[in-house]
Amino acid sequence: MSPTDPLESVQFTVDEIRAAVTVARSWGTYVHTHCHTRPTMHNALDAGVRCIEHGTDMDEETADRIVAEGVFVVPTLSVSYDLLQAREAAGITPAQIAKLESMQGRRDEGMRVMVDRGVKMASGSDIVGPVQDRRGRELTHKAAVIGNERALVAATRTTAELIGRADDLGTVEVGKIADLVLTDGNPLDDIEALAAPSRIQYVLQGGRVVRDQRSATATA
Ligand SMILES: [Zn+2]
Structure with missing residues (x-):
């Protein structure tokens, strides 16, 4: 959503992301990277991130690498739907609208590739501020492409696994919270x-x- 740089620009080097991963690990935590294009996803994988957000231009080669390396993907759909819906109130420029619209079809296809290749898909919305009650829309948008059951599993079991809480959250079982x-x-x-x-x-x-x-x- 930055006003001048093209969506295809690669904005962090592998060394920079790796530095973030190293520092995060020293704190006992991990790194998500928000990225749309294949070069940025591969940079993130080279640097050892735990999760890729958006993953818009997912192809089979990238998906297979994600599976092999045990990385998660959070498609993160709501934020662009909301921004397009509220484009005037949000003060979005025509160039920004063009970027958002260019992603719509690509990311639906990307999610189908993720399902087909067995990528671990978790859930997140990028929604911040006073509109937290719209987080449920992430389920709606995801279900429209990959079905209700997969959307529910992503938001519960797989997200619990992503955040390291699979032992006490994510499924209904004796012994869990x-x-x-x-x-x-x-x-x-x-x-x-x-x-x-x-x-x-x-x-x-x-x-x-x-x-x-x-x-x-x-x-x-
Ligand atoms: Zn994002």
Whole structure:
């Protein structure tokens, strides 16, 4: 979204990304890189990142390398949909709109390649600020391309694995933390049942009720 540089420009060297990876590891954590094009994805892989965000121009060769190296991809779709929708309010220039629009079809095809090659796909939205209640749209956008079940697994089990919490989050199992939501439909048939905040009826966080729409009371 920067105003003058082309989408195809490569903006970090492998050495720079590797320095970030080295420092992150010394803190016991890891690096995500936000990248759209193949050269930037390969630079990120050369440098040892744990996760690639967007991955718009994914092809089979890049996907196979990602799988072989145990790296995750977070397609991160919501932010560009939101920016295109709110283009005037957000003050977006024609050049920026052209960049956003050029990505739309490419990234849907990229996600199909990821599914086909078995890439570990997690979930994130790039949404910041006062619109956090739109995070569910990430499910909607993803499900439209790869189906409801894959979108749900990405947002739960695979994301728990990405963040190193597979032992206590991501699936409903004895011994895991009881973070659960009840919704008014089956998201395998109707993804909006989970994507739309108004349809979430009941929220358990760490085994405690933090939202109960059914009785309009909540305890924390
Ligand atoms: Zn991003």
